Amino acid sequence: MKRDPIPDVDPLYRDLVAAVGGDGTRVSSKRAQLLLYSRDFSATLDKGMPQLVVMPRSVEEVQEILRSAHAHRTPVVPYSAGLGLGTWLPREGGVLVDLRKMNRLLEVNEECLYMLVEPGLSYAQVSSELVKRGLVCSIPDAPPAASVLANHTMFGYGSFMQEYGLGPELVLGLEVVLPGGKVIRTGSAAMEGSPWHSRLVFSPLPDLTGLFLGACGTLGIITKAAIRVYPAPEKVAYRKFGFQDVQRAVTAVRALSRARTVDRVSGFSWFFSREAKDKLSDRITGEPLTMEQLGSLRKEVSTPEFFFYMGVHGQKQDVEAREKTLVEVAAHHEAIEMEMTSDDKEKYHSVVLGKPQALSELAILGRKGKYEGGYESIVSHAPLSKWSALYDRWNPIAAAHGHPLAVNTKLFPHGRFSSFRFIISYFNPDDLADRQRITAMKGELEKATIAEGVPLAGAPAPVLKQLASYPVYQAVKQALDPHGIMHPAMGAWGEGSE
Amino acid sequence: MTDPAGAAGPEWLATLRSRVNIKCLHCGYCLPVCPSYQDTLQESHSPRGRITLLNEVFAGNLPFEEVCEFFEVCLGCRACEAACPKGLEYGEILRATRQAMRRAAPPRGWRRAAEAILMASVRSPTARAAARWGAWAYRATGIAWLVERSGLIAKAPLQFALAHAMVPLVRAPLGRRLPSRRRPIGTPKGRVALFRGCIQDAFFRQTNAATTELLAQAGYEVIVPAGQTCCGALADHAGDPEAAAVLARRNIAAFESSGAELIVTNSGTCGATLKDYGALLRNDPDWSSRATTFQGKVTDLYGLLEGEAFTPRGGLPPGTVVTYLDSCHLANVQKIREQPRALIRRIPGVRYVELEGAQFCCGFAGTFWMSHPEASLRLMEQKVKAVEASGASVVATAHPGCFLQLHAGLHRAGLEDRVRVVQLADLLWDAAQPNA
Numbered sequence: 005m006k007r008d009p010i011p012d013v014d015p016l017y018r019d020l021v022a023a024v025g026g027d028g029t030r031v032s033s034k035r036a037q038l039l040l041y042s043r044d045f046s047a048t049l050d051k052g053m054p055q056l057v058v059m060p061r062s063v064e065e066v067q068e069i070l071r072s073a074h075a076h077r078t079p080v081v082p083y084s085a086g087l088g089l090g091t092w093l094p095r096e097g098g099v100l101v102d103l104r105k106m107n108r109l110l111e112v113n114e115e116c117l118y119m120l121v122e123p124g125l126s127y128a129q130v131s132s133e134l135v136k137r138g139l140v141c142s143i144p145d146a147p148p149a150a151s152v153l154a155n156h157t158m159f160g161y162g163s164f165m166q167e168y169g170l171g172p173e174l175v176l177g178l179e180v181v182l183p184g185g186k187v188i189r190t191g192s193a194a195m196e197g198s199p200w201h202s203r204l205v206f207s208p209l210p211d212l213t214g215l216f217l218g219a220c221g222t223l224g225i226i227t228k229a230a231i232r233v234y235p236a237p238e239k240v241a242y243r244k245f246g247f248q249d250v251q252r253a254v255t256a257v258r259a260l261s262r263a264r265t266v267d268r269v270s271g272f273s274w275f276f277s278r279e280a281k282d283k284l285s286d287r288i289t290g291e292p293l294t295m296e297q298l299g300s301l302r303k304e305v306s307t308p309e310f311f312f313y314m315g316v317h318g319q320k321q322d323v324e325a326r327e328k329t330l331v332e333v334a335a336h337h338e339a340i341e342m343e344m345t346s347d348d349k350e351k352y353h354s355v356v357l358g359k360p361q362a363l364s365e366l367a368i369l370g371r372k373g374k375y376e377g378g379y380e381s382i383v384s385h386a387p388l389s390k391w392s393a394l395y396d397r398w399n400p401i402a403a404a405h406g407h408p409l410a411v412n413t414k415l416f417p418h419g420r421f422s423s424f425r426f427i428i429s430y431f432n433p434d435d436l437a438d439r440q441r442i443t444a445m446k447g448e449l450e451k452a453t454i455a456e457g458v459p460l461a462g463a464p465a466p467v468l469k470q471l472a473s474y475p476v477y478q479a480v481k482q483a484l485d486p487h488g489i490m491h492p493a494m495g496a497w498g499e500g501s502e
Numbered sequence: 503m504t505d506p507a508g509a510a511g512p513e514w515l516a517t518l519r520s521r522v523n524i525k526c527l528h529c530g531y532c533l534p535v536c537p538s539y540q541d542t543l544q545e546s547h548s549p550r551g552r553i554t555l556l557n558e559v560f561a562g563n564l565p566f567e568e569v570c571e572f573f574e575v576c577l578g579c580r581a582c583e584a585a586c587p588k589g590l591e592y593g594e595i596l597r598a599t600r601q602a603m604r605r606a607a608p609p610r611g612w613r614r615a616a617e618a619i620l621m622a623s624v625r626s627p628t629a630r631a632a633a634r635w636g637a638w639a640y641r642a643t644g645i646a647w648l649v650e651r652s653g654l655i656a657k658a659p660l661q662f663a664l665a666h667a668m669v670p671l672v673r674a675p676l677g678r679r680l681p682s683r684r685r686p687i688g689t690p691k692g693r694v695a696l697f698r699g700c701i702q703d704a705f706f707r708q709t710n711a712a713t714t715e716l717l718a719q720a721g722y723e724v725i726v727p728a729g730q731t732c733c734g735a736l737a738d739h740a741g742d743p744e745a746a747a748v749l750a751r752r753n754i755a756a757f758e759s760s761g762a763e764l765i766v767t768n769s770g771t772c773g774a775t776l777k778d779y780g781a782l783l784r785n786d787p788d789w790s791s792r793a794t795t796f797q798g799k800v801t802d803l804y805g806l807l808e809g810e811a812f813t814p815r816g817g818l819p820p821g822t823v824v825t826y827l828d829s830c831h832l833a834n835v836q837k838i839r840e841q842p843r844a845l846i847r848r849i850p851g852v853r854y855v856e857l858e859g860a861q862f863c864c865g866f867a868g869t870f871w872m873s874h875p876e877a878s879l880r881l882m883e884q885k886v887k888a889v890e891a892s893g894a895s896v897v898a899t900a901h902p903g904c905f906l907q908l909h910a911g912l913h914r915a916g917l918e919d920r921v922r923v924v925q926l927a928d929l930l931w932d933a934a935q936p937n938a
Binding site: 034035036037039040041043044045059085086087102104105107124126128129147148149150379432433434 | 525527528529530531533534543544545546550551554555558563564568569572
């Protein structure tokens with residue numbers, strides 16, 4: 005639903021100008037400015053446009069903005085780098101709070117090993133600062149412009165998830181402006197003067213940090229986050245293996261992870277392999293891929309079905325010993341060792357040593373004119389035992405929609421479970437019919453995943469509302485945000501609004 | 503005014519739509535490398551934002567006039583092109599949009615007059631000589647000293663303050679005239695023609711002289727064709743391809759008779775423009791193939807010297823710390839990044855240090871420093887901070903605009919006695935002297 009911009013004579017507009025001070029250049033309801041926030045990285049058909057954009061520079065300004073929006077009962081959507089996949093689109097209009105100007109690295113605590121960041125700070129800014137200190141942070145599968153805070157608090161996928169867990173598990177505390185304008189801090193820094201070293205210190209208070217992680221701005225605006233950093237490894241070793249089928253891969257990967265032989269495991273299906281890329285190169289001459297061309301790609305029988313990068317990091321001697329074990333155990337499990345290209349090695353090193361990713365594989369294809377630019381994904385959080393079943397469920401759906409079976413995975417520590425993802429990348433985001441095709445395919449993949457009993461990240465509202473825990477969230481939401489101003493569209497996401 | 507709801511809109515809008523590929527992925531790879539975005543952190547000041555808005559114009563959701571201001575603040579450094587996963591040709595998007603802007607609202611009044619004066623100045627050897635003499639006199643006669651102490655700078659528009667700080671030390675306005683022909687030293691490798699460039703010719707004749715000598719030392723016979731003129735970058739960047747094409751034709755004609763195998767330039771932007779003559783004249787049946795032949799011969803001095811394994815014979819005082827500031831159009835358009843660094847590293851006595859953000863635009867950007875002096879100043883100050891942090895005593899540049907901007911920045915920061923800005927050709931020539 006489209007709503008008209010809030011004009012500069014509106015009391016809310018004037019209140020926001022007063023909130024951020026200055027000459028009003030940080031508040032805009034010009035159509036050109038509003039349209040900039042009406043799309044993101046996704047192919048979603050369910051979009052929206054804010055009625056007003058405001059760019060605060062401080063926590064105090066965020067407080068004033070929320071007080072005003074609260075008083076005027078106007079929806080508020082927080083926003084950082086615009087790299088979301090549908091999450092931050094202002095589907096209900098209202099005020100979009102663009103946090104890019106709050107982009108300071110406030111602290112790097114080398115004793116307690118965390119960094120304190122504002123929401124607008126990007127990976128491009130932070131990584132070099134950490135590298136100077138011999139530290140690294142989790143680098144996401146996202147461009148360098150991505151917000152460090154948003155990536156960690158919104159389940160963005162990062163390079164540390166195999167060693168230390170998902171992004172939110174690396175968050176040690178938050179500063180949040182609640183919908184009425186009150187500021188709270190969670191974790192150890194809730195007490196004045198304490199550093200942000202831990203999440204749970206004030207029993208019987210529960211882990212209030214967790215309350216806001218993944219909440220998509222529905223409970224307040226996060227203005228600071230303390231995030232773990234780690235000493236850079238002294239040595240990095242890595243190998244690439246192929247497996248003839250998914251089940252064999254599961255057995256080997258589980259054994260290696262449990263024995264703590266490897267620190268990082270990331271895998272991908274044949275379609276993302278070097279061999280598939282070579283086939284693409286043979287067939288395509290600069291034009292975007294057609295569905296027929298994609299559908300006709302077949303792997304050779306002798307080629308592995310699933311591939312893994314496995315990395316070992318740490319002290320030199322330890323790495324050397326574990327790398328030897330890795331090769332032996334992998335061979336025992338019928339793994340086929342594959343050659344790593346210099347690009348592979350460079351990329352691996354960059355990620356492990358905390359440098360934002362250079363161009364992704366898709367991006368490289370894009371440069372060659374072989375990729376239209378679409379990106380969507382199905383992100384399941386699956387135990388390893390579910391891989392084969394998901395693979396079997398997803399395969400016919402992909403085939404029916406003319407999309408290759410494009411799966412990648414990352415394991416969580418010790419192989420407890422994994423993110424098992426279907427990457428939907430071969431469609432034209434500027435073509436409505438193509439987007440409709442992809443949206444339909446995505447819906448079928450989501451249903452198939454849920455039918456397998458596997459949770460989805462970013463599950464649509466109808467799925468969430470069936471959960472027994474959902475009323476607890478609703479009660480908390482009602483208490484903190486009685487007028488429901490905070491990102492209200494999130495509560496109805498996926499319910500068919502267009 | 504445009505009719506945004508119209509099916510095709512005016513002819514210039516249809517032309518724009520047909521010329522540009524705006525299928526942006528929205529990935530934001532361009533954001534960290536874009537100087538106008540980093541300066542303001544406004545989405546509308548980013549390549550991604552501008553392309554989004556053009557899409558909205560084409561979809562009929564926005565009048566074209568409402569996006570023009572965002573294309574005006576673009577510095578045209580084209581760093582986004584190198585970063586773009588889709589390989590979008592942002593330079594072409596910018597060029598086509600600025601042409602459309604000019605068609606939609608041709609410059610009038612003072613802006614038209616200023617533009618006419620500027621274009622005439624870069625074209626005319628007499629005007630360039632006047633500028634050279636003026637710059638020399640401004641410093642040599644003490645006018646600059648008086649201006650500085652009078653407090654006038656603080657009261658004058660920022661453009662004047664920047665221009666004052668930029669005025670380079672023209673060592674000898676009568677200077678060495680470039681020979682029309684310079685014989686090679688040692689075994690001849692071939693004949694090259696030197697493209698002088700307008701700013702180089704006005705203020706940095708010694709740099710062109712050094713370039714000639716370096717080429718001769720590398721074994722090339724150097725011809726300096728008469729009749730050559732400005733490369734046309736200013737006109738092209740201002741959205742005036744017709745004016746740029748006039749200059750391109752003059753240059754092509756001037757160089758065709760030189761018999762040179764290569765056309766050498768020591769200015770990043772000139773090189774990028776000369777290498778694009780084929781596109782500029784593609785619709786001119788009389789000139790398009792001549793333009794293509796011409797652009798195929800254009801080469802950058804530093805790429806050429808590095809390929810020849812050129813090593814200065816003399817050197818600099820041992821331990822001289824040198825850093826290098828990329829020219830945007832040399833690095834992002836011509837893709838010459840490593841060669842200048844390699845040449846510096848080869849200078850005996852030099853310790854090379856990398857400049858943080860060396861590939862980030864310094865803020866000069868043709869006429870940007872005049873049209874957007876505040877933003878230009880902020881970018882300049884960032885660059886000066888990076889130079890100071892590098893610990894270098896010498897900063898080499900590969901474009902006269904970068905030289906002027908950095909010279910101004912160091913002057914304003916009171917650092918000009920501690921850090922020397924040089925054009926790389928001058929540095930290499932100094933280092934090439936046997937007893938340097």
